[in-house]
Amino acid sequence: METSIWHALLYLVGILAFAGLNAAYLGYCERKGAARIQRRSGPTEVGYAGLLQPLADGIKLMSKQLLVPKGVDGIIFRAAPILAMVPAITSMAVIPFSGNIQARAMELSVLLLFALAALAMFAILLGGWASGNKYALISSTRAVSQTLAYEIPMLFTVITVVLISGSLNLQDIALDQQGGFWRWNIFRIENGHFLTMWISFLIFFICTIAETNRAPFDMAEAESELVAGFMTEYGSMGFGLFMMGEYLNIVVAACLTTVLFLGGWDCPLGLIPGVWWFLIKIYILIFTFIWIRWTFPRTQIYKLLNLNWKILIPFSMVNLLITAVLIKVF
Amino acid sequence: MTVPISPRHDETFVLNLGPQHPATHGVLRVKLTMDGEYIVKAEPVLGYIHRMHEKMAEAGTFAQFMPNTARMDYLHALAFNHGWALVVEKAAGIEVPPRAEYIRVITVELNRIHSHLLWWAANLLDLGAFTPLLYAFDDREQVIDLLERVTGSRLTYSYMRFGGVLNDIDEDFIAGTRAFLVRLRERMPVFYHDLVTSNIIFIKRVKDIGIITPEMCRRYGVTGPVARGSGINYDVRKDEPYSVYPHFDFDVPVFHECDSMARYMVRVQEMEQSMRIIEQALDALPDGPIMAKVPKMLKPEAGYYYSAVETARGLLGHRLVCNGDKNPYKLKLRSPTFSNLSLFGEVTQGMLLADALAFLGSLDLVIPEIDR
Numbered sequence: 001m002e003t004s005i006w007h008a009l010l011y012l013v014g015i016l017a018f019a020g021l022n023a024a025y026l027g028y029c030e031r032k033g034a035a036r037i038q039r040r041s042g043p044t045e046v047g048y049a050g051l052l053q054p055l056a057d058g059i060k061l062m063s064k065q066l067l068v069p070k071g072v073d074g075i076i077f078r079a080a081p082i083l084a085m086v087p088a089i090t091s092m093a094v095i096p097f098s099g100n101i102q103a104r105a106m107e108l109s110v111l112l113l114f115a116l117a118a119l120a121m122f123a124i125l126l127g128g129w130a131s132g133n134k135y136a137l138i139s140s141t142r143a144v145s146q147t148l149a150y151e152i153p154m155l156f157t158v159i160t161v162v163l164i165s166g167s168l169n170l171q172d173i174a175l176d177q178q179g180g181f182w183r184w185n186i187f188r189i190e191n192g193h194f195l196t197m198w199i200s201f202l203i204f205f206i207c208t209i210a211e212t213n214r215a216p217f218d219m220a221e222a223e224s225e226l227v228a229g230f231m232t233e234y235g236s237m238g239f240g241l242f243m244m245g246e247y248l249n250i251v252v253a254a255c256l257t258t259v260l261f262l263g264g265w266d267c268p269l270g271l272i273p274g275v276w277w278f279l280i281k282i283y284i285l286i287f288t289f290i291w292i293r294w295t296f297p298r299t300q301i302y303k304l305l306n307l308n309w310k311i312l313i314p315f316s317m318v319n320l321l322i323t324a325v326l327i328k329v330f
Numbered sequence: 331m332t333v334p335i336s337p338r339h340d341e342t343f344v345l346n347l348g349p350q351h352p353a354t355h356g357v358l359r360v361k362l363t364m365d366g367e368y369i370v371k372a373e374p375v376l377g378y379i380h381r382m383h384e385k386m387a388e389a390g391t392f393a394q395f396m397p398n399t400a401r402m403d404y405l406h407a408l409a410f411n412h413g414w415a416l417v418v419e420k421a422a423g424i425e426v427p428p429r430a431e432y433i434r435v436i437t438v439e440l441n442r443i444h445s446h447l448l449w450w451a452a453n454l455l456d457l458g459a460f461t462p463l464l465y466a467f468d469d470r471e472q473v474i475d476l477l478e479r480v481t482g483s484r485l486t487y488s489y490m491r492f493g494g495v496l497n498d499i500d501e502d503f504i505a506g507t508r509a510f511l512v513r514l515r516e517r518m519p520v521f522y523h524d525l526v527t528s529n530i531i532f533i534k535r536v537k538d539i540g541i542i543t544p545e546m547c548r549r550y551g552v553t554g555p556v557a558r559g560s561g562i563n564y565d566v567r568k569d570e571p572y573s574v575y576p577h578f579d580f581d582v583p584v585f586h587e588c589d590s591m592a593r594y595m596v597r598v599q600e601m602e603q604s605m606r607i608i609e610q611a612l613d614a615l616p617d618g619p620i621m622a623k624v625p626k627m628l629k630p631e632a633g634y635y636y637s638a639v640e641t642a643r644g645l646l647g648h649r650l651v652c653n654g655d656k657n658p659y660k661l662k663l664r665s666p667t668f669s670n671l672s673l674f675g676e677v678t679q680g681m682l683l684a685d686a687l688a689f690l691g692s693l694d695l696v697i698p699e700i701d702r
Contacts, residue, residue, distance in 0.1 A: 038464040134345050138367065138683070215458060216531055224353040224456045224691075225684050297531050298458025300684045301367065 011103035015092045022251050023244035024054035026286065030247075033290040057240075064236040072233065073130040080127035081238045084245030087116040087123075091252045096171045098265040098275035109170040110158060113256060114151070117211060120249055121147045124213075124220060127242070128230035139229030142301050143220035146210055149308045154207035156316035157200040160323040161185055161260045164193060174264030178273065184263035191330040196322050201261045203316050208253040210304070213246065215293040219301045250289055254282040342370055345683075349378045353456050353687045356697030360674070360690075362683070369686055372678045374671055380701040387661040392418050392492065392628045395658070400486035402665065403699040405448055408434075408441040408477075409641040411490040416572060417637040417648040418492050421630035429618040430494035431574040436611045437477060437489065439604040440507065443514070444473040445642035446597045446604075449694045453594070454526060456691035457535050465521045472510045479503050493622035504612055511605050522598065536590035540677055540689030543588060551669040554644025555600065556693060559593035561586035566640035578610045590692035597694070629656050643667050643694055667693075668700045 028043065028050070035042030043050030068074055094109035096102040106112060121144060128140025164185060165173040173185075182189045186201045210217040221229035228234075231242050258264060258281040265278040299307075348359035357378035363371040383402060387395045399414045400407035412434055419426060426434075451466035474484045480497050481489040489496050526532050547557045557564055565582040567575040583599035585592035632654040638647045644666025651660040670693050678686040 034460075038461050039468065040464065134343065142367075218458070222458060222684065224458060225687050227352060294461050295525075296459065297454060297526075297529065297535060299531055300535060300682065300688075302682065303534055 008103075011093070015089065015103060019089045019092060019248055019251075023247045024058065026247040026250065027057070027243065028054050029286075030290050030293075033287065034294045037291070037294045061237050061240040066236045066238060069132070069233055071132045073132070076126050076130035077233075078238070080123050080130060081234065081241035081245070083126065084120065084123035084242050085248065087119040088245055088248035088252055091116045092255075094170060095252070095255045096174050096259060096264060097255075097278050099175070099273070101275055102171060105171050106169065108168050110162065110168045110173070113170075113252070114155065114158075117249075117252075118147070118151065120245070123242075123245065124230050127234070128220075131230065131233040133232050135226045135228075136230045136232050139220045139222075139226045139232075143213060143230065146213075146217065146219055146301070146304060149305055150207045150210040150312075153203050153308065153312040153316040154211065156313070156320050157204045157207070158260065160197070160200045160320050163320075163323055163327055164188065164191075164197075170259050174259050174266075177263040178266050178270075180266070180270035181263065181268040184261065184266065186261040191326050193323065193326060196319050196326070197261070199315065199319050200323075201257075203312055203319070204257065204261065206312065208257060209289065209292065210308070212249045212253050212289075214250065214289055216296040216299050217304055218293075218298060219304060222298055224298075250286060251282065254285040254289075257285055258282050341365060353690065354697070355452055355695065358671075358695065358697045358700075362686075364683065367683050369678050369681050369683060372675045372686065374674055376701055378701065379698050381698075383702045384661050384663060387658050389657070391656050392422075392630075392658060395661075396490065397486070397488045400483075400488055401698065402663070402702055403641060403643070403646075403667075403696050404485055405445040405696050406438075406441055406642040407485065407487045408438045408481075408489060409639055409646065411487060412438050412573070413637065413639040413641075413646050413648050415490040415492055416639065417635050417650045418628065418630070420637055421633070421635040421650055421652055422492065422624075422628050423630075424493045424622055424624055426493055427619045427622055428574070428616045429498075430620045430622075432611050432615050433480075433495050433499055433620065434490065435574055435578075436499070436507070436608050436615075437480065437495075439607045439611075440473050440477060441487075442604050442642045443601050444470050444477075446601050447473070449597060449642070450522070453691040453694075454532075457532065457688055459526070459532070462521075462526055465517075465525075469514055469517060472513065476503060476506050476510060479506070491621060491624075492628060493624040494620045498620045504615075507608060507612060511609060514601075514605065518602075527594075527598070533591065535685075535688055536594055536692065537587075538589050538591075539685050540590045540681075540692060541588045542673060542677060546673055546676065550673045552644070552673065553669065554641070554666050554694075555593055555596040556644065556670050558582065558584050559596045560588045566638050566645050570638060572637065572639060574611075575607075577614070578607045580607050580610075590689055593692045593694075627656050629654060632659075638664075641666060643696065643699070644670060663702060665699045665702065667695050667697075671695055671700060 032042040043053040046052040046056045068077055091113050093103040094106050094112055124143040125140045128136040161173060162168055165176040167173060177184050181187055186197050187194050188197055213220050221231060231239055234242060258278060262281050265273050265275055267273045267277050342363050342365050345362040345364050346359065347362055348354040349357040359375040359378060361373040361375055362369055383398050386398055396411065396414060399410040403410050447466045447470045451463040454462040477487065478484050480499050480503055481487045542552065542556065542560045544560050544562055547560050547562055553564065561584060563582060563584045568582050580603045583596050583603065585595050630652045632652055635650045636647065638645055646666060647664035649662040650658055653659040674690065677689065
C-alpha cells in the first residue's frame with residue numbers, strides 16, 4: 001500500500017467531505033422522505049426544492065449560543081457531542097468503498113469497526129450524565145442497556161460472515177463475494193449458505209437499527225416519554241453534532257451491511273463493479289431506515305430487550321452453529 | 331407489565347412530567363415518584379389553566395356564557411355548546427324546532443368524529459408514530475372545513491342558540507358531508523386499520539396495558555369511551571336520551587378487555603356509529619325554522635336545573651341554579667375528563683414510564699376541560 005503524505009491527505013479530505021455531505025443531506029433526505037410518506041412536501045423554500053436547507057440549518061445552529069446550564073459538568077457536557085462524531089468518521093477510514101478506494105486496509109478492520117461503534121455509545125452516556133437532567137439520565141441508561149444488549153447478536157452474526165470468508169479484513173470479505181449476486185453472503189449458493197445467511201442478515205439489520213438508535217427502537221430519544229432524551233439540554237451546535245453523529249452512524253451501519261452481506265461494490269450480475277454499486281446499495285439501505293422510521297410506532301424498552309435476549313440471541317447462536325456445521329460438512 | 335414493588339425510600343426519585351411535556355398535550359403536570367423506570371406513585375397536579383369559567387357564568391347573561399363553553403373542551407366544543415343550550419332551554423321552557431335539533435345532532439356528531447380523529451392521531455404520536463397523525467389530520471381538516479361553512483369558526487364554536495342554531499345548513503354542506511362520509515369510510519380500512527390497528531408493535535404497546543376494572547370505573551365516576559372500554563354499557567345518548575337521538579338507530583360499542591386496546595376500539599367504532607347517525611339525520615332532515623321564538627332577555631324561573639350530554643370524552647353535566655334574574659345564580663359543570671384522569675395514579679402504580687404515557691394517551695384528556 002502506498003503511504004505517501006498525499007495519499008493520507010487526499011483520503012482525509014475525501015472522508016471528511018463524504019461524512020459532512022452525508023450528515024447534512026441525510027437530514028434533508030429524511031425530511032423529504034418523511035414528507036413523501038406523509039403526503040406533505042417537506043422543505044421547499046431555501047434553494048431549488050429546498051436543497052440549501054441543510055446549509056441554512058447549519059448556519060442557524062452555528063450562530064446560536066452554546067448554552068451550558070447551571071449544575072452541568074462543563075467539560076464532559078462540551079466533549080460529548082464531539083465524541084458522537086469522532087468514532088463515526090474514524091470508522092470510514094477502514095471501509096472499502098471499492099476495490100481501490102479504501103483509506104487504510106487493516107487486517108482486523110471488522111474488530112476496529114465494532115470497537116468504534118461501542119465508543120459511540122459513550123457520547124450518549126456522557127452527554128446524558130453530564131446534563132444533570134433526569135430525562136437525559138434515563139435516556140442514556142436506556143441507550144447503554146440497549147446498545148450493549150444488541151451488540152451480542154450482532155457479533156454472533158458477524159462471526160458467521162467471518163467464518164465463511166475466513167478473514168477479519170473488510171476488503172477480503174468484500175473480495176470474497178465478487179462475481180454476481182449469487183456469491184453475495186446473503187444469497188450465497190455454495191455450501192448452501194443461503195439457508196442461514198438471510199437469517200443472519202435479518203438479525204444484523206434489526207441490530208443495526210437498534211445500535212443506531214433509530215425508530216422503532218429509538219428508546220433514547222423517545223420524545224413522548226423523555227422529551228428529547230440525552231439531547232434535552234443541548235442547543236446550538238451541540239445538538240447539531242449529535243444529529244450529525246447519528247446520521248453518520250447510519251451511514252457506517254449501511255456501509256458495514258453492504259460489505260458484510262451485499263457484496264460490497266459488486267454488481268448484482270457480475271458486470272462493471274465499482275464504487276457506484278456500493279453507493280446505490282448503501283442509499284437503498286438508508287432509505288429503508290427512513291421508511292421504517294416513518295411507518296412504525298415505537299416499541300418499549302423492556303419489549304426491546306426481550307426481543308433481543310429471548311429471540312435474537314438464541315437465533316443468532318443457532319445460526320452460527322448451523323453455519324459452522326455447513327462449512328465443516330461441505 | 332406491572333410488578334409489585336417496595337422500593338427503599340432512598341432509591342426513588344421524583345420526575346416532574348409537565349406542565350410542559352410533549353406527552354401531556356396541554357398543561358397537565360404529573361408528579362411521578364420513580365424507581366428506575368417504574369412508577370411508584372403518580373400524582374396529577376391540576377390548576378395550570380384554570381380560568382374560572384363557572385364563576386364567569388355568574389357574571390354575564392345566559393347568552394354571554396355560550397362562547398365560554400367552547401373554550402373548555404376545544405375538541406368537542408359543539409357538545410359543550412349543546413349541553414349549555416339544553417340546560418338553559420330546560421330552565422326557560424323553550425321548545426326547539428325539529429330542524430334545529432337535527433342540525434345540532436349532525437354538527438355535534440361531525441364534531442365527535444373530529445375529536446376522535448384528533449385523539450387517534452395524538453395517541454399514535456404518544457406511541458411514537460408520527461405518520462398516522464398527518465393522515466388523521468387530513469380527514470380532520472375536511473370536518474373542520476365543513477363546520478366552518480355553517481358555524482363560522484374552525485375550533486371554538488359558538489354555534490348553538492337558545493331555541494335553535496345560528497345558521498341554517500345548505501345543499502353544499504349536505505353534499506359535502508355525504509362526500510366526507512364516503513371518503514372516511516374508504517380511508518378507514520387502509521389508513522387506519524391496515525397501518526395501525528393490525529400493526530404488531532401497536533398491538534403490543536396497547537394490549538393488556540392500563541387495566542381499568544369496571545369496579546374502578548364506578549368508584550371514580552368514569553364515563554364515556556373509557557368506561558365503555560371496561561364493559562360498562564352507558565351512553566347518555568341511549569340511556570338518558572336528549573335532543574332527537576331517540577330517532578336514530580345506532581349502537582353503543584362496548585368492549586370488555588378493560589385495556590388501552592379496548593378503549594381504542596371503542597373510539598374507532600364510535601366514529602362509524604357517528605357516521606351512521608349523520609347519514610340518518612341527513613336523510614330525515616325536516617324543513618322548518620331553525621330558531622324558536624325566544625325573548626331578547628332570558629329570565630328563567632328560580633330553581634335547580636340539570637341536563638347531561640355525551641361528549642367525545644363522556645358525560646358532561648350542567649347543574650344550573652337560577653334565581654329569576656338575567657344571570658345564572660350558580661353553575662356547576664361535571665366534566666368527564668376530570669373523573670377519567672383521577673384514576674391515573676391508581677392504574678399507573680408499578681407501571682413503566684413508557685406504558686404510563688401510552689395509557690395517559692388512551693384516556694383522551696383535554697386539559698382545559700379538567701381545569702375549566
